[in-house]
Amino acid sequence: MAKTGIFYGPEKGSVDRVAHMVAKEFGEGNADLISVKDKDPKLLENYDKIIIGVSTVGMTNWNSEHIRNEWDSFSAGIDKVNLKGKDVAIFCLGDQVTYPEHFVDALGWMYDKLKPLGANIVGFVDPDDYDFTDSEGLRNGKFVGLPVDEDTEPEKTEERVKNWVAMLKNDFGF
Ligand SMILES: Cc1cc2nc3c(=O)[nH]c(=O)nc-3n(C[C@H](O)[C@H](O)[C@H](O)COP(=O)(O)O)c2cc1C
Structure with a gap:
Protein backbone atom coordinates (compact mmCIF):
# COMPACT_ATOMS: atom_id res chain seq x y z
CA MET A 1 0.00 0.00 0.00
CA ALA A 2 1.43 3.40 -1.00
CA LYS A 3 1.94 5.61 2.00
CA THR A 4 -0.29 8.66 2.31
CA GLY A 5 1.10 12.02 3.42
CA ILE A 6 -1.20 14.21 5.51
CA PHE A 7 0.06 17.80 5.32
CA TYR A 8 -1.72 20.04 7.80
CA GLY A 9 -1.58 23.42 9.51
CA PRO A 10 -1.88 25.21 11.81
CA GLU A 11 -0.74 23.13 14.75
CA LYS A 12 -2.58 22.72 18.05
CA GLY A 13 -6.12 23.65 16.89
CA SER A 14 -9.02 21.97 15.16
CA VAL A 15 -7.09 21.24 11.95
CA ASP A 16 -4.43 19.45 14.00
CA ARG A 17 -7.07 17.38 15.83
CA VAL A 18 -8.90 16.41 12.64
CA ALA A 19 -5.61 15.56 10.87
CA HIS A 20 -4.93 13.03 13.64
CA MET A 21 -8.44 11.59 13.26
CA VAL A 22 -7.88 11.16 9.52
CA ALA A 23 -4.54 9.42 10.15
CA LYS A 24 -6.19 7.09 12.65
CA GLU A 25 -8.85 6.14 10.10
CA PHE A 26 -6.17 5.21 7.57
CA GLY A 27 -4.72 2.84 10.16
CA GLU A 28 -1.38 2.71 11.89
CA GLY A 29 1.60 2.97 9.58
CA ASN A 30 -0.47 3.84 6.49
CA ALA A 31 -0.23 7.63 6.70
CA ASP A 32 2.46 10.12 7.74
CA LEU A 33 1.37 13.28 9.57
CA ILE A 34 3.37 16.33 8.52
CA SER A 35 2.84 19.78 10.03
CA ILE A 52 -4.10 18.61 2.75
CA GLY A 53 -5.66 20.00 5.96
CA VAL A 54 -6.42 23.72 6.35
CA SER A 55 -8.77 26.14 8.06
CA THR A 56 -10.49 29.27 6.81
CA VAL A 57 -9.49 32.19 8.96
CA GLY A 58 -10.80 35.46 7.64
CA MET A 59 -8.56 37.27 5.25
CA THR A 60 -5.80 34.71 5.32
CA ASN A 61 -5.42 33.01 1.98
CA TRP A 62 -2.70 31.84 -0.35
CA ASN A 63 -1.97 35.35 -1.60
CA SER A 64 -2.11 36.97 1.78
CA GLU A 65 0.79 38.83 3.32
CA HIS A 66 -0.23 37.73 6.81
CA ILE A 67 2.83 36.24 8.41
CA ARG A 68 1.11 34.46 11.27
CA ASN A 69 -0.27 31.65 9.15
CA GLU A 70 1.80 28.48 9.23
CA TRP A 71 0.94 27.80 5.59
CA ASP A 72 2.63 30.96 4.32
CA SER A 73 6.21 29.76 3.93
CA PHE A 74 5.04 26.38 2.64
CA SER A 75 2.70 27.86 0.05
CA ALA A 76 5.26 30.43 -1.10
CA GLY A 77 7.33 27.75 -2.84
CA ILE A 78 4.54 25.42 -3.84
CA ASP A 79 4.38 26.60 -7.46
CA LYS A 80 7.64 24.69 -8.13
CA VAL A 81 6.18 21.41 -6.91
CA ASN A 82 5.13 18.81 -9.47
CA LEU A 83 1.95 16.96 -8.47
CA LYS A 84 1.34 15.32 -11.83
CA GLY A 85 -0.23 11.89 -11.43
CA LYS A 86 -0.75 12.34 -7.68
CA ASP A 87 -4.12 11.94 -5.96
CA VAL A 88 -4.78 14.84 -3.61
CA ALA A 89 -7.67 15.33 -1.18
CA ILE A 90 -8.39 18.41 0.93
CA PHE A 91 -10.20 18.85 4.22
CA ASP A 105 -13.61 29.28 1.47
CA ALA A 106 -10.06 27.98 1.90
CA LEU A 107 -11.15 24.70 0.34
CA GLY A 108 -11.54 26.53 -2.97
CA TRP A 109 -8.35 28.54 -2.56
CA MET A 110 -6.43 25.32 -1.99
CA TYR A 111 -8.08 23.62 -4.95
CA ASP A 112 -7.17 26.53 -7.24
CA LYS A 113 -3.57 26.35 -6.07
CA LEU A 114 -3.10 22.58 -6.34
CA LYS A 115 -5.01 21.82 -9.53
CA PRO A 116 -2.58 23.71 -11.87
CA LEU A 117 0.32 21.70 -10.37
CA GLY A 118 -1.14 18.59 -12.01
CA ALA A 119 -2.91 17.16 -8.96
CA ASN A 120 -5.85 14.83 -9.43
CA ILE A 121 -8.18 16.20 -6.77
CA VAL A 122 -10.43 13.57 -5.18
CA GLY A 123 -12.79 13.32 -2.20
CA PHE A 124 -15.55 15.72 -3.29
CA VAL A 125 -18.47 16.01 -0.85
CA ASP A 126 -22.16 16.75 -1.26
CA PRO A 127 -23.19 20.04 0.46
CA ASP A 128 -26.62 18.79 1.62
CA ASP A 129 -25.35 17.93 5.10
CA TYR A 130 -24.34 21.55 5.77
CA ASP A 131 -26.32 24.77 6.37
CA PHE A 132 -24.64 27.78 4.76
CA THR A 133 -25.30 30.54 2.20
CA ASP A 134 -22.21 30.57 0.01
CA SER A 135 -18.74 29.09 -0.25
CA GLU A 136 -15.74 29.38 -2.52
CA TRP A 164 -14.66 10.56 3.82
CA VAL A 165 -11.65 8.34 4.54
CA ALA A 166 -13.65 5.31 3.36
CA MET A 167 -14.27 7.20 0.10
CA LEU A 168 -10.59 8.16 -0.16
CA LYS A 169 -9.38 4.60 0.37
CA ASN A 170 -11.42 3.74 -2.68
CA ASP A 171 -10.18 6.75 -4.70
CA PHE A 172 -6.59 6.05 -3.63
CA GLY A 173 -6.97 2.42 -4.75
CA PHE A 174 -6.39 0.85 -1.31
C1 LIG B 1 -10.55 35.37 12.69
C2 LIG B 1 -11.32 34.18 12.21
C3 LIG B 1 -11.88 34.19 10.94
C4 LIG B 1 -12.60 33.10 10.46
N1 LIG B 1 -13.15 33.13 9.19
C5 LIG B 1 -13.85 32.06 8.73
C6 LIG B 1 -14.43 32.09 7.43
O1 LIG B 1 -14.32 33.06 6.68
N2 LIG B 1 -15.12 30.98 7.02
C7 LIG B 1 -15.27 29.87 7.81
O2 LIG B 1 -15.90 28.89 7.37
N3 LIG B 1 -14.71 29.83 9.05
C8 LIG B 1 -14.02 30.88 9.52
N4 LIG B 1 -13.46 30.83 10.78
C9 LIG B 1 -13.64 29.63 11.63
C10 LIG B 1 -12.41 28.74 11.64
O3 LIG B 1 -12.13 28.23 10.35
C11 LIG B 1 -12.65 27.57 12.60
O4 LIG B 1 -12.78 28.08 13.91
C12 LIG B 1 -11.58 26.49 12.57
O5 LIG B 1 -12.01 25.41 13.35
C13 LIG B 1 -10.22 26.98 13.05
O6 LIG B 1 -9.31 25.91 13.00
P1 LIG B 1 -7.78 26.11 13.48
O7 LIG B 1 -7.88 26.61 14.90
O8 LIG B 1 -7.15 24.77 13.43
O9 LIG B 1 -7.17 27.10 12.55
C14 LIG B 1 -12.75 31.95 11.27
C15 LIG B 1 -12.17 31.92 12.56
C16 LIG B 1 -11.47 33.01 13.02
C17 LIG B 1 -10.86 32.96 14.39
Whole structure:
Protein backbone atom coordinates (compact mmCIF):
# COMPACT_ATOMS: atom_id res chain seq x y z
CA MET A 1 0.00 0.00 0.00
CA ALA A 2 1.43 3.40 -1.00
CA LYS A 3 1.94 5.61 2.00
CA THR A 4 -0.29 8.66 2.31
CA GLY A 5 1.10 12.02 3.42
CA ILE A 6 -1.20 14.21 5.51
CA PHE A 7 0.06 17.80 5.32
CA TYR A 8 -1.72 20.04 7.80
CA GLY A 9 -1.58 23.42 9.51
CA PRO A 10 -1.88 25.21 11.81
CA GLU A 11 -0.74 23.13 14.75
CA LYS A 12 -2.58 22.72 18.05
CA GLY A 13 -6.12 23.65 16.89
CA SER A 14 -9.02 21.97 15.16
CA VAL A 15 -7.09 21.24 11.95
CA ASP A 16 -4.43 19.45 14.00
CA ARG A 17 -7.07 17.38 15.83
CA VAL A 18 -8.90 16.41 12.64
CA ALA A 19 -5.61 15.56 10.87
CA HIS A 20 -4.93 13.03 13.64
CA MET A 21 -8.44 11.59 13.26
CA VAL A 22 -7.88 11.16 9.52
CA ALA A 23 -4.54 9.42 10.15
CA LYS A 24 -6.19 7.09 12.65
CA GLU A 25 -8.85 6.14 10.10
CA PHE A 26 -6.17 5.21 7.57
CA GLY A 27 -4.72 2.84 10.16
CA GLU A 28 -1.38 2.71 11.89
CA GLY A 29 1.60 2.97 9.58
CA ASN A 30 -0.47 3.84 6.49
CA ALA A 31 -0.23 7.63 6.70
CA ASP A 32 2.46 10.12 7.74
CA LEU A 33 1.37 13.28 9.57
CA ILE A 34 3.37 16.33 8.52
CA SER A 35 2.84 19.78 10.03
CA VAL A 36 3.61 22.31 7.26
CA LYS A 37 5.17 24.77 9.71
CA ASP A 38 8.71 25.62 8.52
CA LYS A 39 8.66 22.75 6.00
CA ASP A 40 9.76 22.66 2.35
CA PRO A 41 6.80 22.09 -0.02
CA LYS A 42 9.03 19.78 -2.08
CA LEU A 43 8.23 17.19 0.62
CA LEU A 44 4.90 16.72 -1.17
CA GLU A 45 6.75 14.97 -4.00
CA ASN A 46 7.66 12.09 -1.64
CA TYR A 47 4.02 10.94 -1.71
CA ASP A 48 1.69 9.75 -4.48
CA LYS A 49 -1.35 10.05 -2.20
CA ILE A 50 -1.67 13.36 -0.40
CA ILE A 51 -4.15 14.89 2.03
CA ILE A 52 -4.10 18.61 2.75
CA GLY A 53 -5.66 20.00 5.96
CA VAL A 54 -6.42 23.72 6.35
CA SER A 55 -8.77 26.14 8.06
CA THR A 56 -10.49 29.27 6.81
CA VAL A 57 -9.49 32.19 8.96
CA GLY A 58 -10.80 35.46 7.64
CA MET A 59 -8.56 37.27 5.25
CA THR A 60 -5.80 34.71 5.32
CA ASN A 61 -5.42 33.01 1.98
CA TRP A 62 -2.70 31.84 -0.35
CA ASN A 63 -1.97 35.35 -1.60
CA SER A 64 -2.11 36.97 1.78
CA GLU A 65 0.79 38.83 3.32
CA HIS A 66 -0.23 37.73 6.81
CA ILE A 67 2.83 36.24 8.41
CA ARG A 68 1.11 34.46 11.27
CA ASN A 69 -0.27 31.65 9.15
CA GLU A 70 1.80 28.48 9.23
CA TRP A 71 0.94 27.80 5.59
CA ASP A 72 2.63 30.96 4.32
CA SER A 73 6.21 29.76 3.93
CA PHE A 74 5.04 26.38 2.64
CA SER A 75 2.70 27.86 0.05
CA ALA A 76 5.26 30.43 -1.10
CA GLY A 77 7.33 27.75 -2.84
CA ILE A 78 4.54 25.42 -3.84
CA ASP A 79 4.38 26.60 -7.46
CA LYS A 80 7.64 24.69 -8.13
CA VAL A 81 6.18 21.41 -6.91
CA ASN A 82 5.13 18.81 -9.47
CA LEU A 83 1.95 16.96 -8.47
CA LYS A 84 1.34 15.32 -11.83
CA GLY A 85 -0.23 11.89 -11.43
CA LYS A 86 -0.75 12.34 -7.68
CA ASP A 87 -4.12 11.94 -5.96
CA VAL A 88 -4.78 14.84 -3.61
CA ALA A 89 -7.67 15.33 -1.18
CA ILE A 90 -8.39 18.41 0.93
CA PHE A 91 -10.20 18.85 4.22
CA CYS A 92 -11.03 22.28 5.56
CA LEU A 93 -12.18 23.57 8.94
CA GLY A 94 -14.79 26.30 9.03
CA ASP A 95 -17.79 27.69 10.91
CA GLN A 96 -21.06 27.71 8.99
CA VAL A 97 -23.01 29.67 11.64
CA THR A 98 -20.66 32.64 12.10
CA TYR A 99 -19.43 32.74 8.47
CA PRO A 100 -22.36 31.41 6.39
CA GLU A 101 -21.33 33.38 3.29
CA HIS A 102 -17.70 32.28 3.41
CA PHE A 103 -18.03 28.76 4.73
CA VAL A 104 -14.75 26.86 4.18
CA ASP A 105 -13.61 29.28 1.47
CA ALA A 106 -10.06 27.98 1.90
CA LEU A 107 -11.15 24.70 0.34
CA GLY A 108 -11.54 26.53 -2.97
CA TRP A 109 -8.35 28.54 -2.56
CA MET A 110 -6.43 25.32 -1.99
CA TYR A 111 -8.08 23.62 -4.95
CA ASP A 112 -7.17 26.53 -7.24
CA LYS A 113 -3.57 26.35 -6.07
CA LEU A 114 -3.10 22.58 -6.34
CA LYS A 115 -5.01 21.82 -9.53
CA PRO A 116 -2.58 23.71 -11.87
CA LEU A 117 0.32 21.70 -10.37
CA GLY A 118 -1.14 18.59 -12.01
CA ALA A 119 -2.91 17.16 -8.96
CA ASN A 120 -5.85 14.83 -9.43
CA ILE A 121 -8.18 16.20 -6.77
CA VAL A 122 -10.43 13.57 -5.18
CA GLY A 123 -12.79 13.32 -2.20
CA PHE A 124 -15.55 15.72 -3.29
CA VAL A 125 -18.47 16.01 -0.85
CA ASP A 126 -22.16 16.75 -1.26
CA PRO A 127 -23.19 20.04 0.46
CA ASP A 128 -26.62 18.79 1.62
CA ASP A 129 -25.35 17.93 5.10
CA TYR A 130 -24.34 21.55 5.77
CA ASP A 131 -26.32 24.77 6.37
CA PHE A 132 -24.64 27.78 4.76
CA THR A 133 -25.30 30.54 2.20
CA ASP A 134 -22.21 30.57 0.01
CA SER A 135 -18.74 29.09 -0.25
CA GLU A 136 -15.74 29.38 -2.52
CA GLY A 137 -15.20 25.70 -1.76
CA LEU A 138 -17.93 24.67 -4.21
CA ARG A 139 -17.37 23.62 -7.84
CA ASN A 140 -20.32 22.41 -9.90
CA GLY A 141 -22.45 22.05 -6.77
CA LYS A 142 -19.96 19.93 -4.80
CA PHE A 143 -17.43 20.76 -2.12
CA VAL A 144 -13.98 20.04 -3.54
CA GLY A 145 -13.06 18.26 -0.31
CA LEU A 146 -14.39 17.66 3.20
CA PRO A 147 -15.75 20.59 5.23
CA VAL A 148 -15.48 20.07 9.00
CA ASP A 149 -17.22 22.38 11.48
CA GLU A 150 -15.79 21.79 14.92
CA ASP A 151 -17.26 25.09 16.15
CA THR A 152 -20.96 24.37 15.62
CA GLU A 153 -21.25 20.67 14.68
CA PRO A 154 -18.46 18.84 16.52
CA GLU A 155 -20.75 15.85 17.07
CA LYS A 156 -20.74 15.20 13.31
CA THR A 157 -16.97 15.26 12.85
CA GLU A 158 -16.20 11.63 13.61
CA GLU A 159 -18.76 10.28 11.17
CA ARG A 160 -17.82 12.82 8.49
CA VAL A 161 -14.16 11.81 8.77
CA LYS A 162 -14.98 8.09 8.75
CA ASN A 163 -17.15 8.35 5.63
CA TRP A 164 -14.66 10.56 3.82
CA VAL A 165 -11.65 8.34 4.54
CA ALA A 166 -13.65 5.31 3.36
CA MET A 167 -14.27 7.20 0.10
CA LEU A 168 -10.59 8.16 -0.16
CA LYS A 169 -9.38 4.60 0.37
CA ASN A 170 -11.42 3.74 -2.68
CA ASP A 171 -10.18 6.75 -4.70
CA PHE A 172 -6.59 6.05 -3.63
CA GLY A 173 -6.97 2.42 -4.75
CA PHE A 174 -6.39 0.85 -1.31
C1 LIG B 1 -10.55 35.37 12.69
C2 LIG B 1 -11.32 34.18 12.21
C3 LIG B 1 -11.88 34.19 10.94
C4 LIG B 1 -12.60 33.10 10.46
N1 LIG B 1 -13.15 33.13 9.19
C5 LIG B 1 -13.85 32.06 8.73
C6 LIG B 1 -14.43 32.09 7.43
O1 LIG B 1 -14.32 33.06 6.68
N2 LIG B 1 -15.12 30.98 7.02
C7 LIG B 1 -15.27 29.87 7.81
O2 LIG B 1 -15.90 28.89 7.37
N3 LIG B 1 -14.71 29.83 9.05
C8 LIG B 1 -14.02 30.88 9.52
N4 LIG B 1 -13.46 30.83 10.78
C9 LIG B 1 -13.64 29.63 11.63
C10 LIG B 1 -12.41 28.74 11.64
O3 LIG B 1 -12.13 28.23 10.35
C11 LIG B 1 -12.65 27.57 12.60
O4 LIG B 1 -12.78 28.08 13.91
C12 LIG B 1 -11.58 26.49 12.57
O5 LIG B 1 -12.01 25.41 13.35
C13 LIG B 1 -10.22 26.98 13.05
O6 LIG B 1 -9.31 25.91 13.00
P1 LIG B 1 -7.78 26.11 13.48
O7 LIG B 1 -7.88 26.61 14.90
O8 LIG B 1 -7.15 24.77 13.43
O9 LIG B 1 -7.17 27.10 12.55
C14 LIG B 1 -12.75 31.95 11.27
C15 LIG B 1 -12.17 31.92 12.56
C16 LIG B 1 -11.47 33.01 13.02
C17 LIG B 1 -10.86 32.96 14.39
